[in-house]
Amino acid sequence: MAGTLEGKVALVSGAGKNIGRTTALRLARDGADIIVNGRSDRDSIEAVAEEIRALGRRAVALLGDVSDEKQVFAMAEEGVAAMGGLDIVVSNAGLRRQTPFVDMDFAEWREILSVALDGAFLLCKATVPHLIVRGGGSIVGLSGVSTHVATPNRCHVSASKSGLEGLMRALAIELAPHGIRCNCVAPGAIDTVRGATAGAMPSNLTDGGIPLGRKGKMDEIADTIRFLAGPEGGYITGQTIHANGGVFLT
Numbered sequence: 001m002a003g004t005l006e007g008k009v010a011l012v013s014g015a016g017k018n019i020g021r022t023t024a025l026r027l028a029r030d031g032a033d034i035i036v037n038g039r040s041d042r043d044s045i046e047a048v049a050e051e052i053r054a055l056g057r058r059a060v061a062l063l064g065d066v067s068d069e070k071q072v073f074a075m076a077e078e079g080v081a082a083m084g085g086l087d088i089v090v091s092n093a094g095l096r097r098q099t100p101f102v103d104m105d106f107a108e109w110r111e112i113l114s115v116a117l118d119g120a121f122l123l124c125k126a127t128v129p130h131l132i133v134r135g136g137g138s139i140v141g142l143s144g145v146s147t148h149v150a151t152p153n154r155c156h157v158s159a160s161k162s163g164l165e166g167l168m169r170a171l172a173i174e175l176a177p178h179g180i181r182c183n184c185v186a187p188g189a190i191d192t193v194r195g196a197t198a199g200a201m202p203s204n205l206t207d208g209g210i211p212l213g214r215k216g217k218m219d220e221i222a223d224t225i226r227f228l229a230g231p232e233g234g235y236i237t238g239q240t241i242h243a244n245g246g247v248f249l250t
Helices: 018-029 042-054 069-083 106-116 118-133 155-178 218-229
Strands: 009-012 033-038 059-063 088-091 137-142 180-187 240-243
Touching (some): 009 018, 018 033, 018 218, 033 042, 033 069, 042 059, 059 069, 069 118, 088 218, 106 118, 106 155, 118 137, 137 155, 137 218, 155 180, 180 218, 218 240
Parallel strands (some): 009 033, 033 059, 088 137, 137 180
């Protein structure tokens, strides 16, 4: 697939580390120029942008909280102005918490949904007009296996990802006349650097509970996103592609 994204511009949210960073670099290696978005860590997204430039591609690092409407629209406009257009949107930003339902307050519930679900809505609102101008494009949302296997202490995460998948299915139909494809990738347990607030890996997602017997690699998720984003996935829309080592079977 090398080189098949030449002339394309991709925006990747939450791209300062882990799957977001790996995806941004994967798309760049195949020819795309990248808008690297992060919420607050400018050093991280600038470092990713530098890695992309070292590959010979253009990159711009832009801060913007995807749960803030004004910041999202400003970030999208600045990125498109810098790059001259937009073809691919990867809605990767998300938060993870582990809190029993009986201990969860509404503020925490809203915090989680505001990023993975509201953030995806706002990102699509801000970018879809630019995809239409280009004659089409691809949107990929990062879901997760938790919403499919009922992981305990994550009802807010599960609800946000279920909503994200529903949003992508609905947009797949609504935006198809514009040549815009909308899909989700649902990773299982992936070998990433977990944030302090994410808690320990749920027991049903540890190596012993995965049929393939190991965690996934970030490159494996980035490759799946890359497939959906590019012309090779041109007849796929409205789908959730599971990459979880067999934890959940469709």
